[in-house]
Amino acid sequence: MIEHLAPQLVNGLVLGAFYAIVALGLSLIMNLTGTINMAHGSFMTLAGYLAYTMVLRGTSFWFALLAAPLIAVLVGVLVERTLVRPLYAREPFYSLLMTFGLSLMAEEVYRLIWGSNGVPFSPPAALDGTANLGFMVFPAFRIFIAAVLVVAIVALALFLTRTRFGLRLRAAVQDTEMIAALGTNTQLLYAVNFGLGIFLAGIAGVLAAGMLGLSPTSGNALLMPAFVTVIIGGMGSLFGSIVGGVLIGLAISLTTLFVPAASEVSMYVLMALVLMIRPRGLFGEEGLFG
């Protein structure tokens, strides 16, 4: 069993990177606007299917990896401008309900276009082999996925901490009214932020399609672990989402190895344990009542 441990740990890290990047997108949107985007998984699935269709029509995988998420972003920003925006002034749970409705519709639309069953989406030949990591041999595609996800996370961190727009975004999370008073275009900020979240979801969607399969509900399957990631990491904290994702990835892959039946339940056990010790999550903000 021990010889399976190392690959399973690396697997867990890759899985964790998926959860982290989906959770980061969710957190970005939630922190700024209070919207829990229940359609987040649908955007992942959309990007996956778009990439699948592109590759089927002869486009290169590399082009699809970038183009599919960008199209998903276009759809996302359109949705944000027309359907989510009118809800910002209302209690946040209305936007939760609305995006939930959208995800139901999207699922059915995907079924109509691409069929109910999963479709095969294989990585390009260049990534088909295995890579020797020295201590073990691992599928090259998974190494590639991990690399892309890490690059995306680092790029996001740089964007938020090094660019003017990113700094404004972080300031706006602290105090929306102040930013509006300073004259920053709040609406543009909301749209770009939403788009950014969808872009992360889109990248994850294309990569997940190659690793975990692609079906009308495949994106939603990643949504729940992402929620748990946000909670463990601490609601409001982006850094927490990264740590939370890795923790859950490891927890799931290790229980898959030792107690396969408990693989999903393990992340909830982890969540309960973290909340018992630290009610606000690992890096979350303090509650109002201390």
Added chain:
Amino acid sequence: MSARGTTIASMVVLVVLAAAPFLSPLVHLDVSIVSEVLVTAIAAMSVNLLLGYTGLPAFGNAAYFGLGAYGAALSAKYFHVSFLLAILIGTAAALLGGLLLGPFLLRRRGIYFGLLSIAFGQVFYFIAYRYTDVTGGEDGMNFPRPPLGLPFANVTVNETAFYYVALAAFVLALLAFRAIVASPFGRTLVAIRQNEVRVRYLGLNSDRFIFVALLISATMAGVGGALFALLINFAYPLELDWHQSGYFVLMMILGGAGTVWGPLLGSAIFVIGKDIISTITPLWQIFLGALFVACVLGFPRGIVGTFSAVLRRRAHVADVDDANAAFDPHAPVEVGRGV
């Protein structure tokens, strides 16, 4: 609406409900569909107490509904308990679930409460999904409907009899609900929705109120779930899924959040609408999704809420002083984003 008007309207609804097994064939409606309306209305009511009155986004009530369903199904299948005892066991299972999850959910408010509800609720889904040996896993589990279990009337429960049991449960739940929201306890829940900080600065431990509201809500959802399993003689994991929680919330918003009759109306539209549309087109889910979007954007006060707001405006009543008042999403109260 005046108090007398409300009473008369309520009486009419109850009379129609009492005669439903005889009326439903006239409109080509299976009586079991009307039973389903009542049963899911009880679950929608459970969401109403938390979301409509207390202002907590309860997006995890399917967990208690499903615990009720599995509690009834497992006890009927493996221990051959009677119909009524199965309801009791299902309800107890749901209450236990509330006791277990409550302490975790209590710690947060606003959307974070919603997020925790969704996430924690899903635990039971995966348990039911994975423990195939006992629960039948993804395929669910069927079981024969047990006899009623009253000492003087241990009869088999046919569809009409089931309907009247469901109606009795619904009326009981409704009466309990009305009593709760009109009581000092219920008024405090409304106060928590409007301004929890002030409630605490009146020397009240709001956590305690929310915990009890949560337990009442879980119990109610459990009754609905147990009856639902006994209605279809079947329990399946999707009853526990967060999608189901969302449907209950939709029913409540559709009918009118924070109103007493809203959940029944919302449940009727949902269940009967699904029954009709599913026979016409396989695209029920698109209609359902569109209903969510339209409801949120078009009439967030729901049907009962919008209706009574119009009546109230006609009556020139300036101050809303009514436990049944529809809650206005534009009112200057925020459920709170990150408390």
Added chain:
Amino acid sequence: MASDGVLLDARGITKVFGGVRAVDDVSLRVQTGTLHALIGPNGAGKTTLFNTLSGYARPERGTVVFRGTDVTRAPNWQRVRMGMGRTFQTPSVFPELTVDENVRLGVRAYAREAFRLRTPRGEAAAAVDRRVDELLGFVGITGSRERSLAVLSAGTQRLCEIAMSLSTDPALVLLDEPMAGLAESETDRIITVIRDLRERLGLTVLFVEHNMRVVLSLADRITVLDRGKLLAEGTPDDIAANPAVRDAYLGEGVLDHV
């Protein structure tokens, strides 16, 4: 409780927000039966200190002792039960409920009736009615009792909030800028009510106020904060003559007509 006793004793309170020390090692003693003012320029940390005293926020360091008990880690509702009431800069009320219901919730909370499933009748109900009448009469808003808070003026909302804070029978009332955003006529009414809190009800009051003229004429003791630190403490005469205080307020012109 003896009139010369210490009702509230806060020592070394420090509260940090994102690396900024909003309150830095501040100590404050409120003597029983005094009208104690807390003043300071904008951003001095007055409200933050208030929040740590009343349990709205937990300090990183320091202790809060109320009526001889350490309440530093006690939740806010428990402090209220021990006899602490408070108001907020923006009146914290139930906007959709009437004045009567707002105050009634407080009276019921104090009578341990808020948790009941049955509305009390008979003598218990009459006692609640009497108490509500009394509180509304004290702040003088009986005429507005059937109106909902959302439609009332800021001044009436403030008076209702004070009545709600009194409904729990406090020994100490914390008022956070009770005159902020009020019209002149309403300000006079609030000043009278604050005086009455001590003269007629024998309560101790700690209040934050910007208007220096009001503070100097109303308060027995004054604590001055500046940039999170304790600047001065003393009688109105001490404070008016204190050069450090005059410096802190220089340019704001508030001490010019004293």
